[in-house]
Amino acid sequence: MKTTVRHSRLVLNGTDVFYREAGSPGAPVLLLPHGYPSSSYEFRNFMGALGDRWRLLAPDFPGTGYSATPQGFDYSFTGYADFLQRFLDHLGVGRFALYLHDFGSQIGLRLAMRVPQRIAALIIQNGDIYEDALGPKYEGLKQVFELPEDHARRELLQHVTKEEFKAEFLNDVGPQLAPLLSPDLWELHWALMTERRRQIAADVLFGLKENLNWFPRYQSYLREHRPPALIVWGPQDGYMPQASARAYLRDLPDAQLHLLDGGHWLLETHLDEVVTLSRDFLVRHHAT
Numbered sequence: 001m002k003t004t005v006r007h008s009r010l011v012l013n014g015t016d017v018f019y020r021e022a023g024s025p026g027a028p029v030l031l032l033p034h035g036y037p038s039s040s041y042e043f044r045n046f047m048g049a050l051g052d053r054w055r056l057l058a059p060d061f062p063g064t065g066y067s068a069t070p071q072g073f074d075y076s077f078t079g080y081a082d083f084l085q086r087f088l089d090h091l092g093v094g095r096f097a098l099y100l101h102d103f104g105s106q107i108g109l110r111l112a113m114r115v116p117q118r119i120a121a122l123i124i125q126n127g128d129i130y131e132d133a134l135g136p137k138y139e140g141l142k143q144v145f146e147l148p149e150d151h152a153r154r155e156l157l158q159h160v161t162k163e164e165f166k167a168e169f170l171n172d173v174g175p176q177l178a179p180l181l182s183p184d185l186w187e188l189h190w191a192l193m194t195e196r197r198r199q200i201a202a203d204v205l206f207g208l209k210e211n212l213n214w215f216p217r218y219q220s221y222l223r224e225h226r227p228p229a230l231i232v233w234g235p236q237d238g239y240m241p242q243a244s245a246r247a248y249l250r251d252l253p254d255a256q257l258h259l260l261d262g263g264h265w266l267l268e269t270h271l272d273e274v275v276t277l278s279r280d281f282l283v284r285h286h287a288t
Contacts, residue, residue, distance in 0.1 A: 002048045002049055002051075003022050003023065003048055003051030003052050004022065004048065004051070005020050005021070005022045005044060005047050005048050005051070006020070006021045006022065007019075007020055008020075008021055010090060010091075012083070012086055012087060012090055013086065014070065015062055015067070015068050015070045015073065016067065016068040017059055017060070017062070017067050017068070017087065018040070018059070018060045018065060018066035018067045019040060019057060019058060019059035019060065019087070020040045020043065020044065020047060020056075020057075020058045020059075021047075021055070021056065021057055021058075022047040022048055022050070022051030022055070022056045023050070023051035023052070023053070023054050023055035023056055024055060025055060026055075027053060027054050027055040028053075028054050028055065028095075028096075028097070028120070028282075028286045028287065028288065029054070029055045029056075029057060029088075029093050029095070029096040029097070030050070030054050030055070030056045030057070030096065030097045030098075030099060030123075030282070030286070031057050031058075031084070031088065031093075031096050031097070031098050031099070031108070032046075032047070032056060032057065032058035032099045032104075033058075033059075033061075033080070033084060033098075033099075033100075033101075033104035033107050033108045033111075034058065034060070034061070034064070034065075034101070034102070034104050035101050035102020035103050035104045035105075035127075036102055036103055036168070036201070036204065036205070037160075037164075037165045037168050037169075037186075037189050037201065038064075038102070038185070038189060039060045039061075039064050039065030039066070039189065039192075040058035040059060040060050040065055041065065041185075041188065041189075042101070042265070042267060042268075043056070043058045043099075043267065045267060045271050046267050046271065046274065046275060046278075049271070049275040050275065050278065050279060050282070053279075053282070053283075053287070054097075054282060054286070057087075057088075057091070057093070059083075059084070059087050061080050061083065062075070062083065063075055063196075063197055063200045063201075064192075064197070065189075065192065066192070069194070069196055069197060069200070075200045075203055075204060076203075076204070076207050077103070077106055077107050077110060077204075077207055077210075077211055077214075078110060080107045081107050081108075081110035081111045081114070084107065084108070084111050085111055085114065085115070094118060095118050095119075095120050096118060096119070096120060097119070097120045097121040097122065097123065097282065097285070097286045098111075098112060098119060098121075098122050098123070099123045099125065100122055100123065100124045100125065100127040101125045101126055101127050102126065102127060102264070103127075103204070103208070103211075104127065105124065105127020105128070105129065106127070106129065106211055106214065106218065108127075109129065109218045109221060110214070112221060112225075112227070113217065113218075113221045116221070116224075116225045116227075119225070119227050120227075120228075120285060120286040121227055121228040121229065121230070121281070121282065121285040121286045122227050122228070122229040122230070123229075123230045123232065123278055123281065123282075124229060124230065124231045124232070124233075124245075124248060124255075125231075125232050125233065125234075125266060125267075125274070126233055126234055126237055126240050126244075126245075126263075126264045126266070127240070128239065128240045128244050129215050129218040129219060129247075129248075130215065130219070130244060130247035130248075130250075131212055131215050132247075133241075133243040133244045133246070133247040134239065134240070134244065135237060135238050135239045135240055135241045135243075135244065136238060137171075137172075137238035137239045138239055141205075141208060144156060145206075145208075145209040149206070152206060152209075153202055153203065153206050156202040156205045156206055157198060157199065157202040159202075159205075160193075160198045160201045160202055160205075162186060162187075162190040165185075165186040165189055165190050166183075166186040168186075169181055169185045169186050169264075169265060171236075171237060171238055171239070171263055171264045171265070172236050172237060172238040172263060172264075173234075173236045173262065173263035173264075173269070174236060177236070177262060177263060177269050180268060180269045181265060181268050181269065182268070185265070185268070219250070219251050222248070222251040222252050223251045226252065226254070227252075228254075228255075228281075228284075228285040229248070229252045229254075229255035229256070230255065230256045230258075230277060230278065230281040231245055231248050231249075231252075231255050231256065231257045231258065232258045232260065232266065232273075232274055232277050232278070233245035233257070233258070233259050233260065233266075234260055234261075234262035234263040234264055234265070234266045234269075234270070235259055235262075235263075236261075236262060236263035236264075237263050237264040239264070240264065242259060245257060245259060256277075256281065258273075258277055260273055260274075
């Protein structure tokens with residue numbers, strides 16, 4: 001049964017934060033940290049499809065979407081993990097499940113490593129944490145990372161454009177799927193960009209270099225705590241192909257793995273399949 005998605009705001013440490021919410025305040029919580037170059041908008045349809053039994057929370061990170069862009073905020077993977085922890089604490093959330101997608105996967109895992117006792121389950125969808133299983137598109141990023149830092153940041157900034165946003169959303173899907181990806185995805189998110197936000201985006205992309213050093217830590221967390229996990233993946237992804245999904249089974253051998261005939265943005269092209277798999281998984285691992 002589809003439920004209403006509510007659009008709300010709160011002030012967190014002086015920052016105006018926009019977030020989407022579906023479900024009852026007393027229901028089990030599923031936290032949905034978004035990726036790049038997106039916002040909580042990526043979860044809009046998924047949330048309404050699960051809000052009958054779960055409370056779904058999807059904030060826009062500062063500097064993205066409809067949230068503010070404060071000076072002095074730590075626009076890094078760690079800074080965003082801090083933000084998520086404050087967001088949950090502000091709303092009085094205790095135990096919760098995590099949906100891990102794109103760089104939201106690494107941000108979410110940094111949060112999980114801090115509060116492992118609060119993690120009920122993981123849904124993992126095209127979020128990379130295994131360097132040896134990265135796709136060919138990552139090679140271009142690694143070449144930029146070899147440049148002097150100032151040069152690398154300037155190079156990355158040149159790629160924060162509307163056309164690059166479009167390329168990120170299409171991201172190697174075949175011609176049968178490309179028409180299912182609405183231009184709203186890149187048009188909306190580009191319309192919300194400012195020069196300050198472009199700089200922030202380039203800085204966060206540069207942070208992927210340091211983030212590679214965290215991959216073994218994420219893997220260690222999974223091995224040690226073995227949270228119940230559903231892996232649902234679109235292999236038509238130049239950054240995170242099928243091998244990136246299968247790599248999770250090294251540390252989560254009991255995880256459910258489902259490879260769908262899609263790409264990086266499955267919630268746009270394979271929503272019904274992801275909803276069905278997520279519902280069955282959450283009923284078993286995070287239902288009360």
